[in-house]
Amino acid sequence: MDNNTLTTWSRIKDSDIYFSYKKSPTAIISSLILLIIFFCSFFVELITPYNPFDPSSLSLMEAFTPPSWTDDGLSKFILGTDGQGRDMLSTILYGSRISLIVGFSAIIFSLILGVGLGLTAGYFGGKYEMFVMRLTDVQLTVPSILMALLVDGIARGLISREMHDEMAIYVLIFAIGISEWPQFARVSRAATLVEKNKDYVSASTIIGVSNLVIMFKHILPNILRPILVIGTIGLALAIIAESTLSFLGVGVPPTTPSLGTLIRLGNDFLFSGEWWITFFPAIFLVILAFSINLLGDWMRDTLNPKLNK
Amino acid sequence: MSFLKIKNLSVDYQMRKETVYAAKNVNIEVNKGEILGLVGESGSGKSTVGNAIINLIDEPGKVSSGSVLLGDLNIHEDPKNIVKYRGKKVGLIFQDPQTSLNPILTIGEQLIETIQTHLELTKEEAKERSINLLNEVGIKDASSRFDNYPHQFSGGMRQRVVISLALCCEPELLIADEPTTALDVSIQSQILDLIKKLTKERNLAVILITHDMGVIAETANRVAVMKNGNVVEIGITKEILTNPKEAYTKSLVSSVPPTNKKISRFIIIEKENNDKKNNNLKILNRWTKKEIIKQDLVQVKNLSKSFDDNFFTENSKNSVMAVNKVSFEIKEGESFGLVGESGSGKSTIAKMIVNLFKPSAGSIFFDNVCITKIKQNSEMMKFRKQIQMIFQDPYSSLNGRLKVRDIVSEPIKLHNPSISNNDLNAYISDLIESVELTQKSADRYPHEFSGGQRQRISIARALATQPRLLVCDEPTSALDVSIQAQILNLLKDLQEQLNLTILFISHDLPVVRQMCDRIGVLKDGQLCEVSNTEDLFLKPKHHYTKELLHLMPKIESIYN
Numbered sequence: 001m002d003n004n005t006l007t008t009w010s011r012i013k014d015s016d017i018y019f020s021y022k023k024s025p026t027a028i029i030s031s032l033i034l035l036i037i038f039f040c041s042f043f044v045e046l047i048t049p050y051n052p053f054d055p056s057s058l059s060l061m062e063a064f065t066p067p068s069w070t071d072d073g074l075s076k077f078i079l080g081t082d083g084q085g086r087d088m089l090s091t092i093l094y095g096s097r098i099s100l101i102v103g104f105s106a107i108i109f110s111l112i113l114g115v116g117l118g119l120t121a122g123y124f125g126g127k128y129e130m131f132v133m134r135l136t137d138v139q140l141t142v143p144s145i146l147m148a149l150l151v152d153g154i155a156r157g158l159i160s161r162e163m164h165d166e167m168a169i170y171v172l173i174f175a176i177g178i179s180e181w182p183q184f185a186r187v188s189r190a191a192t193l194v195e196k197n198k199d200y201v202s203a204s205t206i207i208g209v210s211n212l213v214i215m216f217k218h219i220l221p222n223i224l225r226p227i228l229v230i231g232t233i234g235l236a237l238a239i240i241a242e243s244t245l246s247f248l249g250v251g252v253p254p255t256t257p258s259l260g261t262l263i264r265l266g267n268d269f270l271f272s273g274e275w276w277i278t279f280f281p282a283i284f285l286v287i288l289a290f291s292i293n294l295l296g297d298w299m300r301d302t303l304n305p306k307l308n309k
Numbered sequence: 310m311s312f313l314k315i316k317n318l319s320v321d322y323q324m325r326k327e328t329v330y331a332a333k334n335v336n337i338e339v340n341k342g343e344i345l346g347l348v349g350e351s352g353s354g355k356s357t358v359g360n361a362i363i364n365l366i367d368e369p370g371k372v373s374s375g376s377v378l379l380g381d382l383n384i385h386e387d388p389k390n391i392v393k394y395r396g397k398k399v400g401l402i403f404q405d406p407q408t409s410l411n412p413i414l415t416i417g418e419q420l421i422e423t424i425q426t427h428l429e430l431t432k433e434e435a436k437e438r439s440i441n442l443l444n445e446v447g448i449k450d451a452s453s454r455f456d457n458y459p460h461q462f463s464g465g466m467r468q469r470v471v472i473s474l475a476l477c478c479e480p481e482l483l484i485a486d487e488p489t490t491a492l493d494v495s496i497q498s499q500i501l502d503l504i505k506k507l508t509k510e511r512n513l514a515v516i517l518i519t520h521d522m523g524v525i526a527e528t529a530n531r532v533a534v535m536k537n538g539n540v541v542e543i544g545i546t547k548e549i550l551t552n553p554k555e556a557y558t559k560s561l562v563s564s565v566p567p568t569n570k571k572i573s574r575f576i577i578i579e580k581e582n583n584d585k586k587n588n589n590l591k592i593l594n595r596w597t598k599k600e601i602i603k604q605d606l607v608q609v610k611n612l613s614k615s616f617d618d619n620f621f622t623e624n625s626k627n628s629v630m631a632v633n634k635v636s637f638e639i640k641e642g643e644s645f646g647l648v649g650e651s652g653s654g655k656s657t658i659a660k661m662i663v664n665l666f667k668p669s670a671g672s673i674f675f676d677n678v679c680i681t682k683i684k685q686n687s688e689m690m691k692f693r694k695q696i697q698m699i700f701q702d703p704y705s706s707l708n709g710r711l712k713v714r715d716i717v718s719e720p721i722k723l724h725n726p727s728i729s730n731n732d733l734n735a736y737i738s739d740l741i742e743s744v745e746l747t748q749k750s751a752d753r754y755p756h757e758f759s760g761g762q763r764q765r766i767s768i769a770r771a772l773a774t775q776p777r778l779l780v781c782d783e784p785t786s787a788l789d790v791s792i793q794a795q796i797l798n799l800l801k802d803l804q805e806q807l808n809l810t811i812l813f814i815s816h817d818l819p820v821v822r823q824m825c826d827r828i829g830v831l832k833d834g835q836l837c838e839v840s841n842t843e844d845l846f847l848k849p850k851h852h853y854t855k856e857l858l859h860l861m862p863k864i865e866s867i868y869n
Binding site: 016019198199200202203204205206207208209218221222 | 325660663664665689690693694696697698700701702705706707708709710711719720723724767770771774
């Protein structure tokens, strides 16, 4: 966020960003939800009594237990169990951890790639810029899910069968990351074009500062705001992309299910009446993505001085 | 009975941390057929008063007390009154003609729309009226230009169109908010003449809001001086300018660079004891003493620069010659001025000298070495160190994400990587002292400073490499006059003590006269004339120089 505001707590409290945060119930609620989700997902071992990935905890006897508030529900399985007797709530939290890890890693990967290419393209210009921007144009014509499927397909061909389950998560991160970078490249190029014509960049050039230092010390901190905004919204997209791929069966394997995998597994039981197996992961995914998007929207409104007036 | 009466007007802006009083108990009266100049520095509330008259105050601002009477109608009493009077009885002229016209409508459509909003006329009648108006404001061939779009007009012509829009419903009051600030001097005088003429012919009451004392001196009958939302002094222009009573008015008048003589320093009244000439700068100890040899430090030979707006064909016919075969030289230790209107190529020359642009043809010699042909980076660094630049816009010339300390230390560390931390801190504090900022400034961020203070930080950064040549590209045009006077004094002092060579670029002739030993006049990328400052002002040779000198608004004109 704002470098100035991060130096001390009092600076943060005094900043306009904190002020607008305090005034926006949407931002407060969505960030609270996200905090809870992040906390529960990353410290899931501490808060759930079950480990759904531990085969010894499976009990087929308790499979298909409906949520606790229904007639057949058991109080120890709040959201019921799935087809193998795993507690839904624990499974969802374990799954959301995988979804979040994949989403964050993918977005960081595509941020580095996109901002790096966009920043250098905007700064150097010329044929290099042409090349990078046409590359983004070409990639934007291919739907990102198709792109990710393509990467996954190639990876399956290259990686041996035994290795595949192990490598699946990295392939997924790469596939999603590679399909999302063009928008970051575009935004950072546009912002760089604005910044590089400002006098402080000229001043640094005249002093004799090298291009690399100008780009990363001077320009990059000044273009972070728009990148942060689309990065946040991109995070939601990446999480959804992960779920989509896992739903299609090309994502993480069922042994370590993510939210998408859970939805797919539950989908099979939807018409036989066991609705909770697919419903709860799905609703969890919606809440997660929605909260991130709301937070991103608030950030865009706050960090964009043009909308502030 | 005066036509416009502003009584005890106060405008507040309720901000998050405090309430800003943009106008406090302002009392102003304007008669018909008179131009009232509203003058003040930025933030003095002059535009707020103008906007309050037509109730254009933006949220969170509000008129907290007072009234505006137009004839005998109280404007703020009933919101409906404003709608009736805005545009019809009150005409507005804004600062920037580039943005005050809608670019996707022809000027004819805009005129007809405005006329039909307020008067019940048919389209044909409205058209006829518009053409007459365009003729009146001096647009040639009005009937054929009626269907042109705003971009087909030049800046001055556009401002004429804006004036015709303001006049189209026969207003009785005209509010002109900095109507000529965005325009060149030659066009400025035409627009001011037009406003004067219309005031007389149509018996208008005019409020002319401006920061330029020269404009006031030449146009306004009466003047109101504003400071921090208060009207400090109001009266006949001549009396206020020749015999100001209030200290603030005095300092404002004394800060204006005189056009008819060269003074050694500006007298600064408001700032106590802070503006003593600093005779023993600590940075002098670090400065490698240079003997004053009056030889050429910079030689510019047949310098040309063309910009291609066509990507695919280089050297196409579309190229614009921004600079065309310009030659001059700057002696060590002197101040050389480059004067010209916008688009004359003065900034392009500056950027070529500091090596931001490569020239298309010609060469620049610095200390008898041709710096335009240097390919090696290490070789270039030697010259980077010796040539530094100060920019026009103090808001964009400092990186907002770095502390002042980091901004100033960057050039020092770059050119002297082995400097110890103690030495670096001592140097930074010397530099900060030399530009008359407090030592605490070093640990603040640029946004905590005003425009003038930011310009001082810029100067400190430029001095950090101990340059021999300082290129100043309009260093004070974004600043208020009193701040301008301080910065110009500072530059003069620094030059004297550090034996700096200065290339001073400006559109403002009075400023150049105060700062420079020799001056070159640029027009359309070509150098018209180079001569000593006093010769240029007293005996201009080139007809363009004569025209410029004739047209510049002169505060002294009030004495005649």
